[in-house]
Structures are given as C-alpha cells and as structure tokens.
Amino acid sequence: MKIQLLVAATTAASVSARPQYHTNNPHEWMARGPNDFRGPCPMLNTLSNHGFLPRDGRNITKANAVTGLKDGLNFNGSLSELMWEQGIIANPMPNATFFTLEQLNVHGVLEHDASLTRTDAFLGNNHVFNETVYNQSRQWWTGEIVTAEQLAHSKIFRQLESRAQNPNYTFSASIEEFSLGEIAAPIIVFGDMSTGTAQRDLMEYFFINERLPEELGWSKKSNEITLMDILSTTAIVRNATSLLTGPPAPESPHRRRDLHAGLVAGLQRAL
Numbered sequence: 001m002k003i004q005l006l007v008a009a010t011t012a013a014s015v016s017a018r019p020q021y022h023t024n025n026p027h028e029w030m031a032r033g034p035n036d037f038r039g040p041c042p043m044l045n046t047l048s049n050h051g052f053l054p055r056d057g058r059n060i061t062k063a064n065a066v067t068g069l070k071d072g073l074n075f076n077g078s079l080s081e082l083m084w085e086q087g088i089i090a091n092p093m094p095n096a097t098f099f100t101l102e103q104l105n106v107h108g109v110l111e112h113d114a115s116l117t118r119t120d121a122f123l124g125n126n127h128v129f130n131e132t133v134y135n136q137s138r139q140w141w142t143g144e145i146v147t148a149e150q151l152a153h154s155k156i157f158r159q160l161e162s163r164a165q166n167p168n169y170t171f172s173a174s175i176e177e178f179s180l181g182e183i184a185a186p187i188i189v190f191g192d193m194s195t196g197t198a199q200r201d202l203m204e205y206f207f208i209n210e211r212l213p214e215e216l217g218w219s220k221k222s223n224e225i226t227l228m229d230i231l232s233t234t235a236i237v238r239n240a241t242s243l244l245t246g247p248p249a250p251e252s253p254h255r256r257r258d259l260h261a262g263l264v265a266g267l268q269r270a271l
C-alpha cells in the first residue's frame with residue numbers, strides 16, 4: 001500500500017527555506033539540509049526539524065535536550081536529563097558532553113533490530129524511514145484511535161518478520177525494554193495516557209513527515225510529562241505485548257530496563 005496521506009502540504013515550499021531568511025518562527029518545520037545529521041529516532045529528528053534541537057543534528061548536550069524536550073513536547077526536565085544520560089553512550093568519546101543524531105545510527109549501541117519504521121542494519125539502511133517496513137507496522141493500526149494492543153501487534157509482527165529474514169536478528173531483554181518505551185511514545189505524545197491509546201492521524205503524520213502534527217490540530221500536552229507518566233504508559237504497553245492470557249508471571253528483580261522505558265533506575269534514585 002502506498003502512503004498517500006499526510007505528506008505535509010507545505011513541504012515543497014519550505015524545504016529549502018532557512019529561518020533567518022523566511023520566517024520569524026524559530027520552530028518552523030524545515031527539512032534537513034544536505035550537511036545536517038539525522039538518525040533512527042523519529043522524535044529527535046522531528047525536534048531538530050523544528051529547531052527545538054540543533055537543526056544540524058549535532059551537539060545534543062544535556063542542556064539542549066532538556067530545553068528541546070520541554071519546549072517541543074513539555075517533558076519534565078529531570079525526565080529529559082535521564083533520557084539524555086542513557087543516550088550519551090552513543091558518543092564513544094570518554095566523558096562526552098554531547099551526542100549527534102548520526103552517532104545514534106551505530107547498530108547494537110542503542111539502534112536495534114525490528115524497528116517500526118526502519119529496516120534492520122543487516123538488511124539495509126537502519127536509520128532512514130522505510131516505507132515497506134512502515135506499512136508492515138501500520139497495517140495493525142486499524143482504527144482512528146489506535147490501542148496499545150494494536151501498537152503491540154505492530155511490534156510483534158516486526159519482530160517476527162525480522163527474525164524470519166535477518167540471520168543476525170538480535171533482540172535482547174534490554175532491547176525489549178527500550179522498544180516498549182518506543183511503543184509507548186505515540187501514546188504519550190499523540191494520545192491518551194489514561195486509556196493507553198494514540199490518535200492514528202497524528203501518529204502517522206509524525207512518523208511519515210518527522211514533523212509535529214500542528215496542522216492537524218495537535219499541540220503539546222498542557223500537563224508536563226513526567227517519569228511517572230512514562231512508567232505507567234510503558235506498563236500498559238508491556239501488558240499489551242504479552243501473548244499469554246491470564247495474569248503475568250511475577251516480575252524478576254534482575255530485569256534490565258533501558259532508555260525510553262528504562263527509567264526505573266532513575267525513579268529509584270529519585271525516590
């Protein structure tokens with residue numbers, strides 16, 4: 001199925017524009033320039049496309065991440081700090097104070113197999129939006145309101161595809177934790193965290209255009225998004241990914257958690 005909808009109407013007009021010449025809005029969406037870095041995270045790319053993060057995709061310092069996630073998405077500062085701290089391992093320099101979006105592309109550090117919108121590193125480009133892969137994911141989002149279970153279906157399907165086609169398929173427990181957070185993300189930003197649902201048109205617009213869906217009426221949440229929000233939404237998604245029926249097995253105290261979902265360590269520190 002071809003992606004027809006949602007390609008931003010203004011794309012052609014604004015691709016070559018640079019803010020200093022064409023607009024007073026510092027957060028107007030603009031496509032990346034030829035020397036700008038982008039990576040596998042559709043949201044960090046989006047925030048760079050809007051100038052909430054550096055437009056060139058470089059110098060993602062902790063301060064830049066905190067400001068960008070606050071201004072772009074209304075994320076709480078300590079939550080953003082925690083996310084940045086888990087992302088900084090992408091920069092191999094000792095005691096690095098920044099990472100670039102391109103550094104996130106390295107397979108096996110944070111980037112992993114079975115993404116919703118990118119193909120596996122073994123099979124091709126692991127960091128650019130891939131329409132075939134995306135269509136495999138979106139086929140499960142059957143209603144205008146996408147449930148946590150439908151998001152889980154898309155992830156499980158991608159894992160199945162990936163395992164069947166990629167002889168190097170890798171999906172460790174820590175990648176699973178990272179992925180649960182990625183599935184929770186559309187609910188957190190484009191949906192309703194109390195019901196664990198996401199609005200399909202907003203989510204699709206975002207994935208396809210790497211742009212905040214303001215022209216569809218979206219605005220950032222008025223309540224600051226906190227670590228507790230992430231944890232509760234991730235819990236909904238975790239339950240939805242289980243293929244078991246009946247109550248879940250007891251949690252292991254040794255379970256690892258990572259970036260998007262793995263904020264438990266931070267929570268424990270904070271409490």
Ligand code: HEM
Pocket residue numbers: 040041042043044065069083084086087088104110111112113114115116117118182183185186188189
């Ligand atoms: C410092 C903050 C962040 C870092 C370092 C980061 C890093 C990453 C990386 C490395 C990936 C690629 C994983 C893969 O191979 O699929 C990824 C994917 C993703 N991220 Fe982020 N991210 C951050 C913040 C966010 C935020 C704030 C959101 C939205 C609320 C978000 C949403 C997503 C989603 C939905 C994916 C999955 C894409 C897919 O499966 O194709 N990320 N992120």
